[in-house]
Amino acid sequence: MSEIKTLATAWLDGCSGCHMSLLDLDERLIELSSQFTLVHSPLVDRKTFPEHVDVTLVEGAVASEDDLKKIRKIREHTGVLVSLGDCALTGNVSAMRNRCGPGPVLLRVYPEPAPSEGVPALLDRVRPVHEVVPVDVFVPGCPPSAETIYQVLVELLAGRIPTLEGVAHFG
Ligand code: SF4
Secondary structure: OOOOOEEEEEEOEOOOHHHHHHHOOOHHHHHHHOOOEEEEOOOOOOOOOOOOEEEEEEEOEEEEHHHHHHHHHHHHOEEEEEEEOHHHHHOHHHHHHHHOOHHHHHHHHOOOOOOOOOOOOEEEEEEOHHHOOOOOEEEOOOOOOHHHHHHHHHHHHOOOOOOOOOOOOOO
16 A cells, blocks of 8 residues: 555535544544645535545445535545445445435425425435445444544554454444
């Protein structure tokens, strides 16, 4: 694996809890951040995804046309793609609507008819990230603990693909 110099994070259909767990690294974030540049994230003010990012952590499932476009672009421009958290890995909470389809969800939120502009079209079924694009590292947890995320980043920065057997679990 080539040297990691740039890192990005992204969220699709998630609750932001996985990003909160990343922030729970606290002072260890400062320790790690001397080794890479955070080039794109909901936590930084950059609108477009860069041409190339060494590692991208993705929270959330693929639930809308917007998510689909976003994750394909991220995959195209990312060296190592990390599925972060149970929503990214399995659909989890986001996929609860798969039992009824998008129609009843929209009706629940919007009085009829749902606005045609400003609301990304929902996919017929919420999908985990690896169903849409290849994923290199899977990090389970709802959310994954800060300790787990730390181990993942340390391993990646050392040029290794992390193995999380016995370290991380679903839920
Ligand atoms: Fe939120 Fe859990 Fe999904 Fe992470 S895995 S986005 S914490 S619901």
